[in-house]
Amino acid sequence: MPSLTSRLFGPGFSPVFWWILSQLTPAAIIVVAARVLHSFDIIHIPTILVALTSLLSIPLLRVVRVLFRRWSVGRRAARMGAVLPPSWDGQKFGNMDLVKIGMEGWKKGYPGDGFWTNSQVDKMVGLHSVTLLGDTMYVATDANILKTILATQFHEFEKGDHFKYAMQDVLGEGVFNADGWHQIELIHFIFISRFHRAMTRPYFTRDRISHFEMFDRHADFAIKKMKAHFQNGHALDFQDLISRFTLDSATEFLFGQCVHSLKYDLPYAYNDRPSPAVATAAKGAAARFAEAFSEVQDGLAFRLRVGWTWAFQEVWKGRTDVHMEVVDTYLQPILEEAVKKNRSLVAKPEKEAEDDDDETLLDHLVKQTQDPKVLHDETLNIMIAGRDTTAATLTFAVYLLCLYPHVFQKLRAEVIEKIGPTQLPNFDDIRTMKYLRAVINETLRLYPIVPFNVRVATKDTTIPNPNASKPPIFVPAGTAVTYSVFMMHRRKDYWGPDALHFDPDRFVDERLNKYFTGNPFIFLPFNAGPRICLGQQFAYNEMSFFLIRLLQNFSHMELDLNAQSPDSRPPPEWLNHEGHRGKEKIFPKTHLTLYVLGGLWVKMTEAEREEL
Known part of the structure; x- marks a missing residue:
């Protein structure tokens, strides 16, 4: 059984390790600074005050990072002539109410309940963003977006470190858990990703x-x-x-x-x-x-x-x-x-x-x-x-x-x-x-x-806007684009007014050419x-x-x-x-x-x- 250390840090330092390190850094700086000031007799700060300040610094830094990220993302999007997707916002701190909705939908609801379908999300056809505990992800059901991240801009998206780490003790470095198409991991790609599929x-x-x-x-x-x-x-x-x-x-x-x-x-x-x-x-x-x-x-x-x-x-x-x-x-x-x-x-x-x-x-x-x-x-x-x-x-x-x-x-x-x-x-x-x-x-x-899947942007990039008359959507590096084939396959604008019903004849009658032949990425x-x-x-x-x-x-x-x-x-x-x-x-x-x-x-x- 893996130890506590390997579970959190993993071989070669996991994404969880870096997350922990980033969260504890401000607290560590405060403690070290207080010790230095005390050792040089510059000022003596009570231990209780140091402890409280250290603890408060963690959520405070989290808030500052979120605000800074919003400002930075907005500037980078503007430089690329892109816009951000509509956002689904909750009522509680960190959108904890949305976390609850998502988990309840997964446990008790129909596939897609939660992040994919509700009265607010239904108005954001094809793409929206949701931020949970400070981490933003995009939620997509648009065929052109799926075509972009899976095919035309495939090299700009991967499964991501968090996905691979979560799967590591089961899938290892197998064909379904291997990435490595971006420039930093080019050698890894040649020997791992191509190797697995070539075998x-x-x-x-x-x-x-x-x-x-x-x-x-x-x-x-x-x-x-x-x-x-x-x-x-x-x-x-x-x-x-x-x-x-x-x-x-x-x-x-x-x-x-x-x-x-x-x-x-x-x-x-x-x-x-x-x-x-x-x-x-x-x-x-x-x-x-x-x-x-x-x-x-x-x-x-x-x-x-x-x-x-x-x-x-x-x-x-x-x-x-x-x-x-x-x-x-x-x-x-x-x-x-x-x-x-x-x-x-x-x-x-x-x-x-x-x-x-x-x-x-x-x-x-x-x-x-x-x-x-x-x-x-x-x-x-x-x-x-x-x-x-x-x-x-x-x-x-x-x-x-x-x-x-x-x-x-x-x-x-x-x-x-x-x-x-x-x-x-x-x-x-x-x-x-x-x-x-x-x-x-x-x-x-x-x-x-596989009704739901995810890809993570390896660099700042753009994806098509579901509203073709508007600028493309900006995707910051490291942002997860979660997509649902399940939900896309049931869209009436892709499959016709009877999209929610079972009818095999749609694959042999005139509907095949009307809907699918001209846009094959609606069926994946x-x-x-x-x-x-x-x-x-x-x-x-x-x-x-x-x-x-x-x-x-x-x-x-x-x-x-x-x-x-x-x-x-x-x-x-x-x-x-x-x-x-x-x-x-x-x-x-x-x-x-x-x-x-x-x-x-x-x-x-x-x-x-x-x-x-």
């Missing part, structure tokens, strides 16, 4: 992303588990099952060996208690690994919500420590075996040529480096992405198919027509299924995998620019394949709302809201990715034998 990008070729035989083995096992559960009259938590499917697929794709999380008993609903033998069955290593994975992400999400104060809240015990021990215990032997395998191949190059077709992503990474930390960080980063993002999208896709039976029937008709009731789909089959892609895209539009479920998701096509193939197999085997699906625990049901006040929020039957929540609170409980009807 993984060549592996995601058409042959590698079309592992349909692997998908089929795991999908077949998952569907058999589902049928057995339904035949015994039980509702099923589809979110749990599909997370196991993606974990098994991801670990086989990554390591060449599956964790077999699907072989363990599926959970039962809160109102459907299993026999004592099942209820007390010991969890396997894979199940503990999967649970630890989820707990780790909850801890990371909390840190991002509370900002730099997380380090003080985790002085004695880190939120991720115990869970990362479980993850590392599972991961370490696999990494050591991969290194050993590579060394034996190097000793016998003819064997390497023979086995190249069976090369896993980890085998590929080991060829690039055998640094244990790099291998650990890369595999963990990719595993998190490979498991949770695909599982989340499939969970919400099945939820929407249950909620909209006519979409289910239309999609199933396409599956039977294009593929047949039992045939195994291939890469070309999936490419021809336009409605299937439309259903997936519409799911990603309403429930994007996989990010954009140089950091676009490396596994995008792999994810599309995996999601498409599983949905095809699911609809081949089941002719009807529905939500079992009685199986949902009461504390995971949407609050009654949501019914008063426009669009999909008013129709929700589940509670969407977010850590690093979206998920359904309490699971997605469903029942399905098997397809008739004659049809199969």
Whole structure:
């Protein structure tokens, strides 16, 4: 477990260390000055007065810094011919009331409640700023702003020191936590950022992303588990099952060996208690690994919500420590075996040529480096992405198919027509299924995998003004631009008057050209620019394949709302809201990715034998 010192200061002095140092500097100066004056018999200041002055200097300096920053930012903005965004201001000191609103929105509200949507923020379309405890951040949902920070001015924005430090004990220096595009860190970028993506990008070729035989083995096992559960009259938590499917697929794709999380008993609903033998069955290593994975992400999400104060809240015990021990215990032997395998191949190059077709992503990474930390960080980063993002999208896709039976029937008709009731789909089959892609895209539009994200300006710069007739917006160096794909995907000015409603046809009818084709940055479920998701096509193939197999085997699906625990049901006040929020039957929540609170409980009807 990390010590107090490492938690606050971290290796190489963390951003928290520098923040502490900057806050304590005036107090330290006062104490030192008082000692000097006393030692030279110039003046003796009572100890109590020195102590009080030192304590008061900390908030006073904070206020002075905030005022000076406002003055400085205003002058720098004027020199660049730019303006500042509208500001959302609270009623209490340090905007503590806004901090409370943000935290309550995250804990109890709908995604986006708090900083993204309320009566005051709704008037500031596309961009506003909010200052919490003296730190200012920008909040954006404007497509041109997202295009700027993710693509056209990508080199001027990074994830930032505070983000990387909060993620450090989990993501390390992996591909999703690596920065280094600005001039001061150019060498770091060459050896870290490019290196990480260069290691993984060549592996995601058409042959590698079309592992349909692997998908089929795991999908077949998952569907058999589902049928057995339904035949015994039980509702099923589809979110749990599909997370196991993606974990098994991801670990086989990554390591060449599956964790077999699907072989363990599926959970039962809160109102459907299993026999004592099942209820007390010991969890396997894979199940503990999967649970630890989820707990780790909850801890990371909390840190991002509370900002730099997380380090003080985790002085004695880190939120991720115990869970990362479980993850590392599972991961370490696999990494050591991969290194050993590579060394034996190097000793016998003819064997390497023979086995190249069976090369896993980890085998590929080991060829690039055998640094244990790099291998650990890369595999963990990719595993998190490979498991949770695909599982989340499939969970919400099945939820929407249950909620909209006519979409289910239309999609199933396409599956039977294009593929047949039992045939195994291939890469070309999936490419021809336009409605299937439309259903997936519409799911990603309403429930994007990573709903909220952040970039930090590396220097004074500007971004487009949402009001095109006005000057650009000034972004001071070090300012975080927090953006929400979730909120942007639901903007009526981008997607039309029905933007808040689920309708896959918008991706195949005239609305596609009217809204999306001319402005593709209004749809960013996989990010954009140089950091676009490396596994995008792999994810599309995996999601498409599983949905095809699911609809081949089941002719009807529905939500079992009685199986949902009461504390995971949407609050009654949501019914008063426009669009999909008013129709929700589940509670969407977010850590690093979206998920359904309490699971997605469903029942399905098997397809008739004659049809199969």
